Amino acid sequence: MAKQRAEPFLWLLFSAGGVVAALLVPALLLLFGVLFPLGWITPPDHDHLRAVAAFPLTRLVLFGLCVLALFHWAHRFRYTLYEGLQLKHLHRVIAVLCYGGAIAGSAAAAYLLTAGL
Amino acid sequence: MADTYPDVTADTGTDLDTGTITMRVTRYRPEDGELEPTTQDYQIPLRKDWAVLDGLNHIKDHIDATLSYRWSCRMGICGSCGMLVNGEPKLTCEAFLTDYAPGPVRVEPLANFPVIRDLVVEIGSFMRKLPQVKPWIIDEAPPPAGEHRQTPAQVAEYQQYSMCINCMLCYSACPIVGLDEHFLGPAAIALAQRYNLDSRDQGVLDRLEVLSTDEGIWGCTFVGECTTACPKHVDPAGAIQRYKLSAATESLKAFVLPKSRRARATNGPAPAKEGDTP
Incomplete structure (x- = not known):
């Protein structure tokens, strides 16, 4: 039996990603996808929202959400390809593509949250 | 078997009789040269108090004595009568025929195991896996003079995981x-968790x-079918997820702690358990 060295850490990222996504994403979707468009809550004006998003703590939380949610996706998608599509013989390629995608997405999030604001 | 099993068909109990039901049973007799399993239909009485196992016993005793299947206690304790009933892993002593009326009820051997004959599967793979997890109490210290006492909270920690009857329904249900x-x-x-959580x-x-x-544990992708199938509410999927968290925490500790403390973390006493007294 091969002792797993990376898997516990990848699973922790997956697990943390699931938790933060389940906690934060529904709230964001409810606000920006339902309540603001329907006018049930008066949305903050653009400058106000921009100031909130520019606050370092907000950026840090958004960055954490992006990174963890991406690693959650990578882990789940990797196993979907392994077992759902029976591609386990391509495990190296799949792992590189999935986690590489998550790293690339995290870099993009970091860029957007710093230079983009 | 006819001698030891009470002949329930002799009991007329007319108000319980609700006609007949067809049992579509998978047959496979490789010793007779059969290469593929086939199905055989049996028409049996449909009674309110008959489980699928009673139907099989009726077939064995009155219709076709060549049918092979495992059973023993008829009360959900021995764990030997697990089969697929309409495609779902069930203890056949707990699956009542009336729930499958008007039928036909498909009865197949447990999935994910090689079939020896008819509904009898070869369970060697499971029997070889069980001892690998060291399912016994490991304690270097000499046993206490009297009994080893536990608080109700300490028993509650592992009791749920000790209810397993090794029926293998979860192995049949698990896609992994x-x-x-x-x-x-x-x-x-x-079962490993049952001992890990024991004080x-x-x-x-x-x-x-x-x-x-x-x-x-890292092979598990938390499909959860094991917990759905478990007739004793052991919740193996929950046990595995819980174990993943403690194993990942151990790995994290071994990774971040300095070498001197790491040795203690990997070889030292086990982490404190819920309800441990100092």
Whole structure:
């Protein structure tokens, strides 16, 4: 039996990603996808929202959400390809593509949250 | 078998009779040269108090004595009568025929195991996996002079995981078991948790070597079918997820702690358990 060295850490990222996504994403979707468009809550004006998003703590939380949610996706998608599509013989390629995608997405999030604001 | 099993068909109980039902039973007799399993239909009385196992016993005693299947206690304790009933892993002594009326009721051998004959599967793979997780109390210290006492809270910690009857329904339900024959599987990992969570046990780190592997907990993708299938509410899927968290925490500790403290973290006493008294 091969002792797993990376898997516990990848699973922790997956697990943390699931938790933060389940906690934060529904709230964001409810606000920006339902309540603001329907006018049930008066949305903050653009400058106000921009100031909130520019606050370092907000950026840090958004960055954490992006990174963890991406690693959650990578882990789940990797196993979907392994077992759902029976591609386990391509495990190296799949792992590189999935986690590489998550790293690339995290870099993009970091860029957007710093230079983009 | 006809001598020991009460002949329930002699009991007329007319108000319970609700006609007949067809049982579509998978037959496979490789010793007769059969290469593929076939199905055979049997028309049996449909009674309110008959489980699928009673139907099989009726077939065996009155219609076709060549049918082979395992059973013993008829009360959901021995764990030997597990089969697929209409495609779902069930203890046939707990699956009532009236729930499948008007039928036909399909009865097949447990999935993910080789079939020896008819509904009898070869369980060697499971029997070889069980001892790998060291399902016994590991404690280097000499046993206490009297009894080893536990508080109700300490018993409650592991009691749920000790209810397993080794019926293997979870192995039949688990898609990972079907894909990877080396996967330790739900019952074995839940049983390891039963001992890990026991306040008398010090074997957490011994078992970690076996369980924190590709074939152990990391093979599980939390499909959850094991918990759905379990007739004793052991919740193997929950046990595995819980174990993943403690194993990942151990790995994290071994990674971040300095070497001197790491030795203690990997070889020292097991982490404190819920309800441990100082």
